[in-house]
Amino acid sequence: MKRPLIFIQTPNALKNWLSACGSNAKVLYELDTLNQRFHSDNVILLIQLSEHATPETLKQLSQQGFNILAFSDDPSNQEGLELFKLGIKGYLNTHATVERIQQALNTIEAGSIWLGQSIMQAMIHQVEQTPIKNEDWKTRLTARENQVVEQILKMKGNREIARDLDITERTVKSHIHNIFEKLNVSDRLALALRIHNW
Secondary structure: OOEEEEEOOOHHHHHHHHHHHOOOOEEOOOOOOHHHHOOOOOEEEEEEOEOOEOHHHHHHHHHOOOEEEEEEOOOOHHHHHHHHHOOOOEEEEOOOOHHHHHHHHHHHHOOOOEOOHHHHHHHHHHHHOOOOOOOHHHHHOOHHHHHHHHHHHOOOOHHHHHHHHOOOHHHHHHHHHHHHHHHOOOOHHHHHHHHHOO
8 A cells, every 4th residue: 555644734633644544654744845755656645735735735746646635624515626626536524534534545545536425426517517429338338227327427326226216226236336347437427527528
């Protein structure tokens, strides 16, 4: 696993961050010249937004190839969307639980992005505003998988999809797994982007 580098301004949240990151973590006291001190392929940055770590700072670090898990004292969909546009890989509340931070780190380590359900829905909604150029992707899926995709693009959760299509939630998960494999995506947002840019 990549070495976690922690930049935080809230001491009472540091304990959870350190517990989530393990003994290999290093606390940073400034973010200048990180690319001269660490190779971006070997580390992951956990950064609390502050006057010392602005969105512009995160953008510069992202452009240098660093994977960034950003933390906000007052997270919002709008802030999250803006940060993802700048290249961050994950977005959490500063006071997130150890388990949630670990989930985010594992997701980023696996090459995906970590975002909350509401931000994912907001991002899919933004993608939905652009028309689908080409529907050839449908030929790769079964009729039922195409129905599941339509439900996902309407931002419905697994339980809603199961109810609407009169199937079990387990069957929905199986269809989603197959859809992701066939279209070579790892999550719902990537699916929406892939379909809209087919």
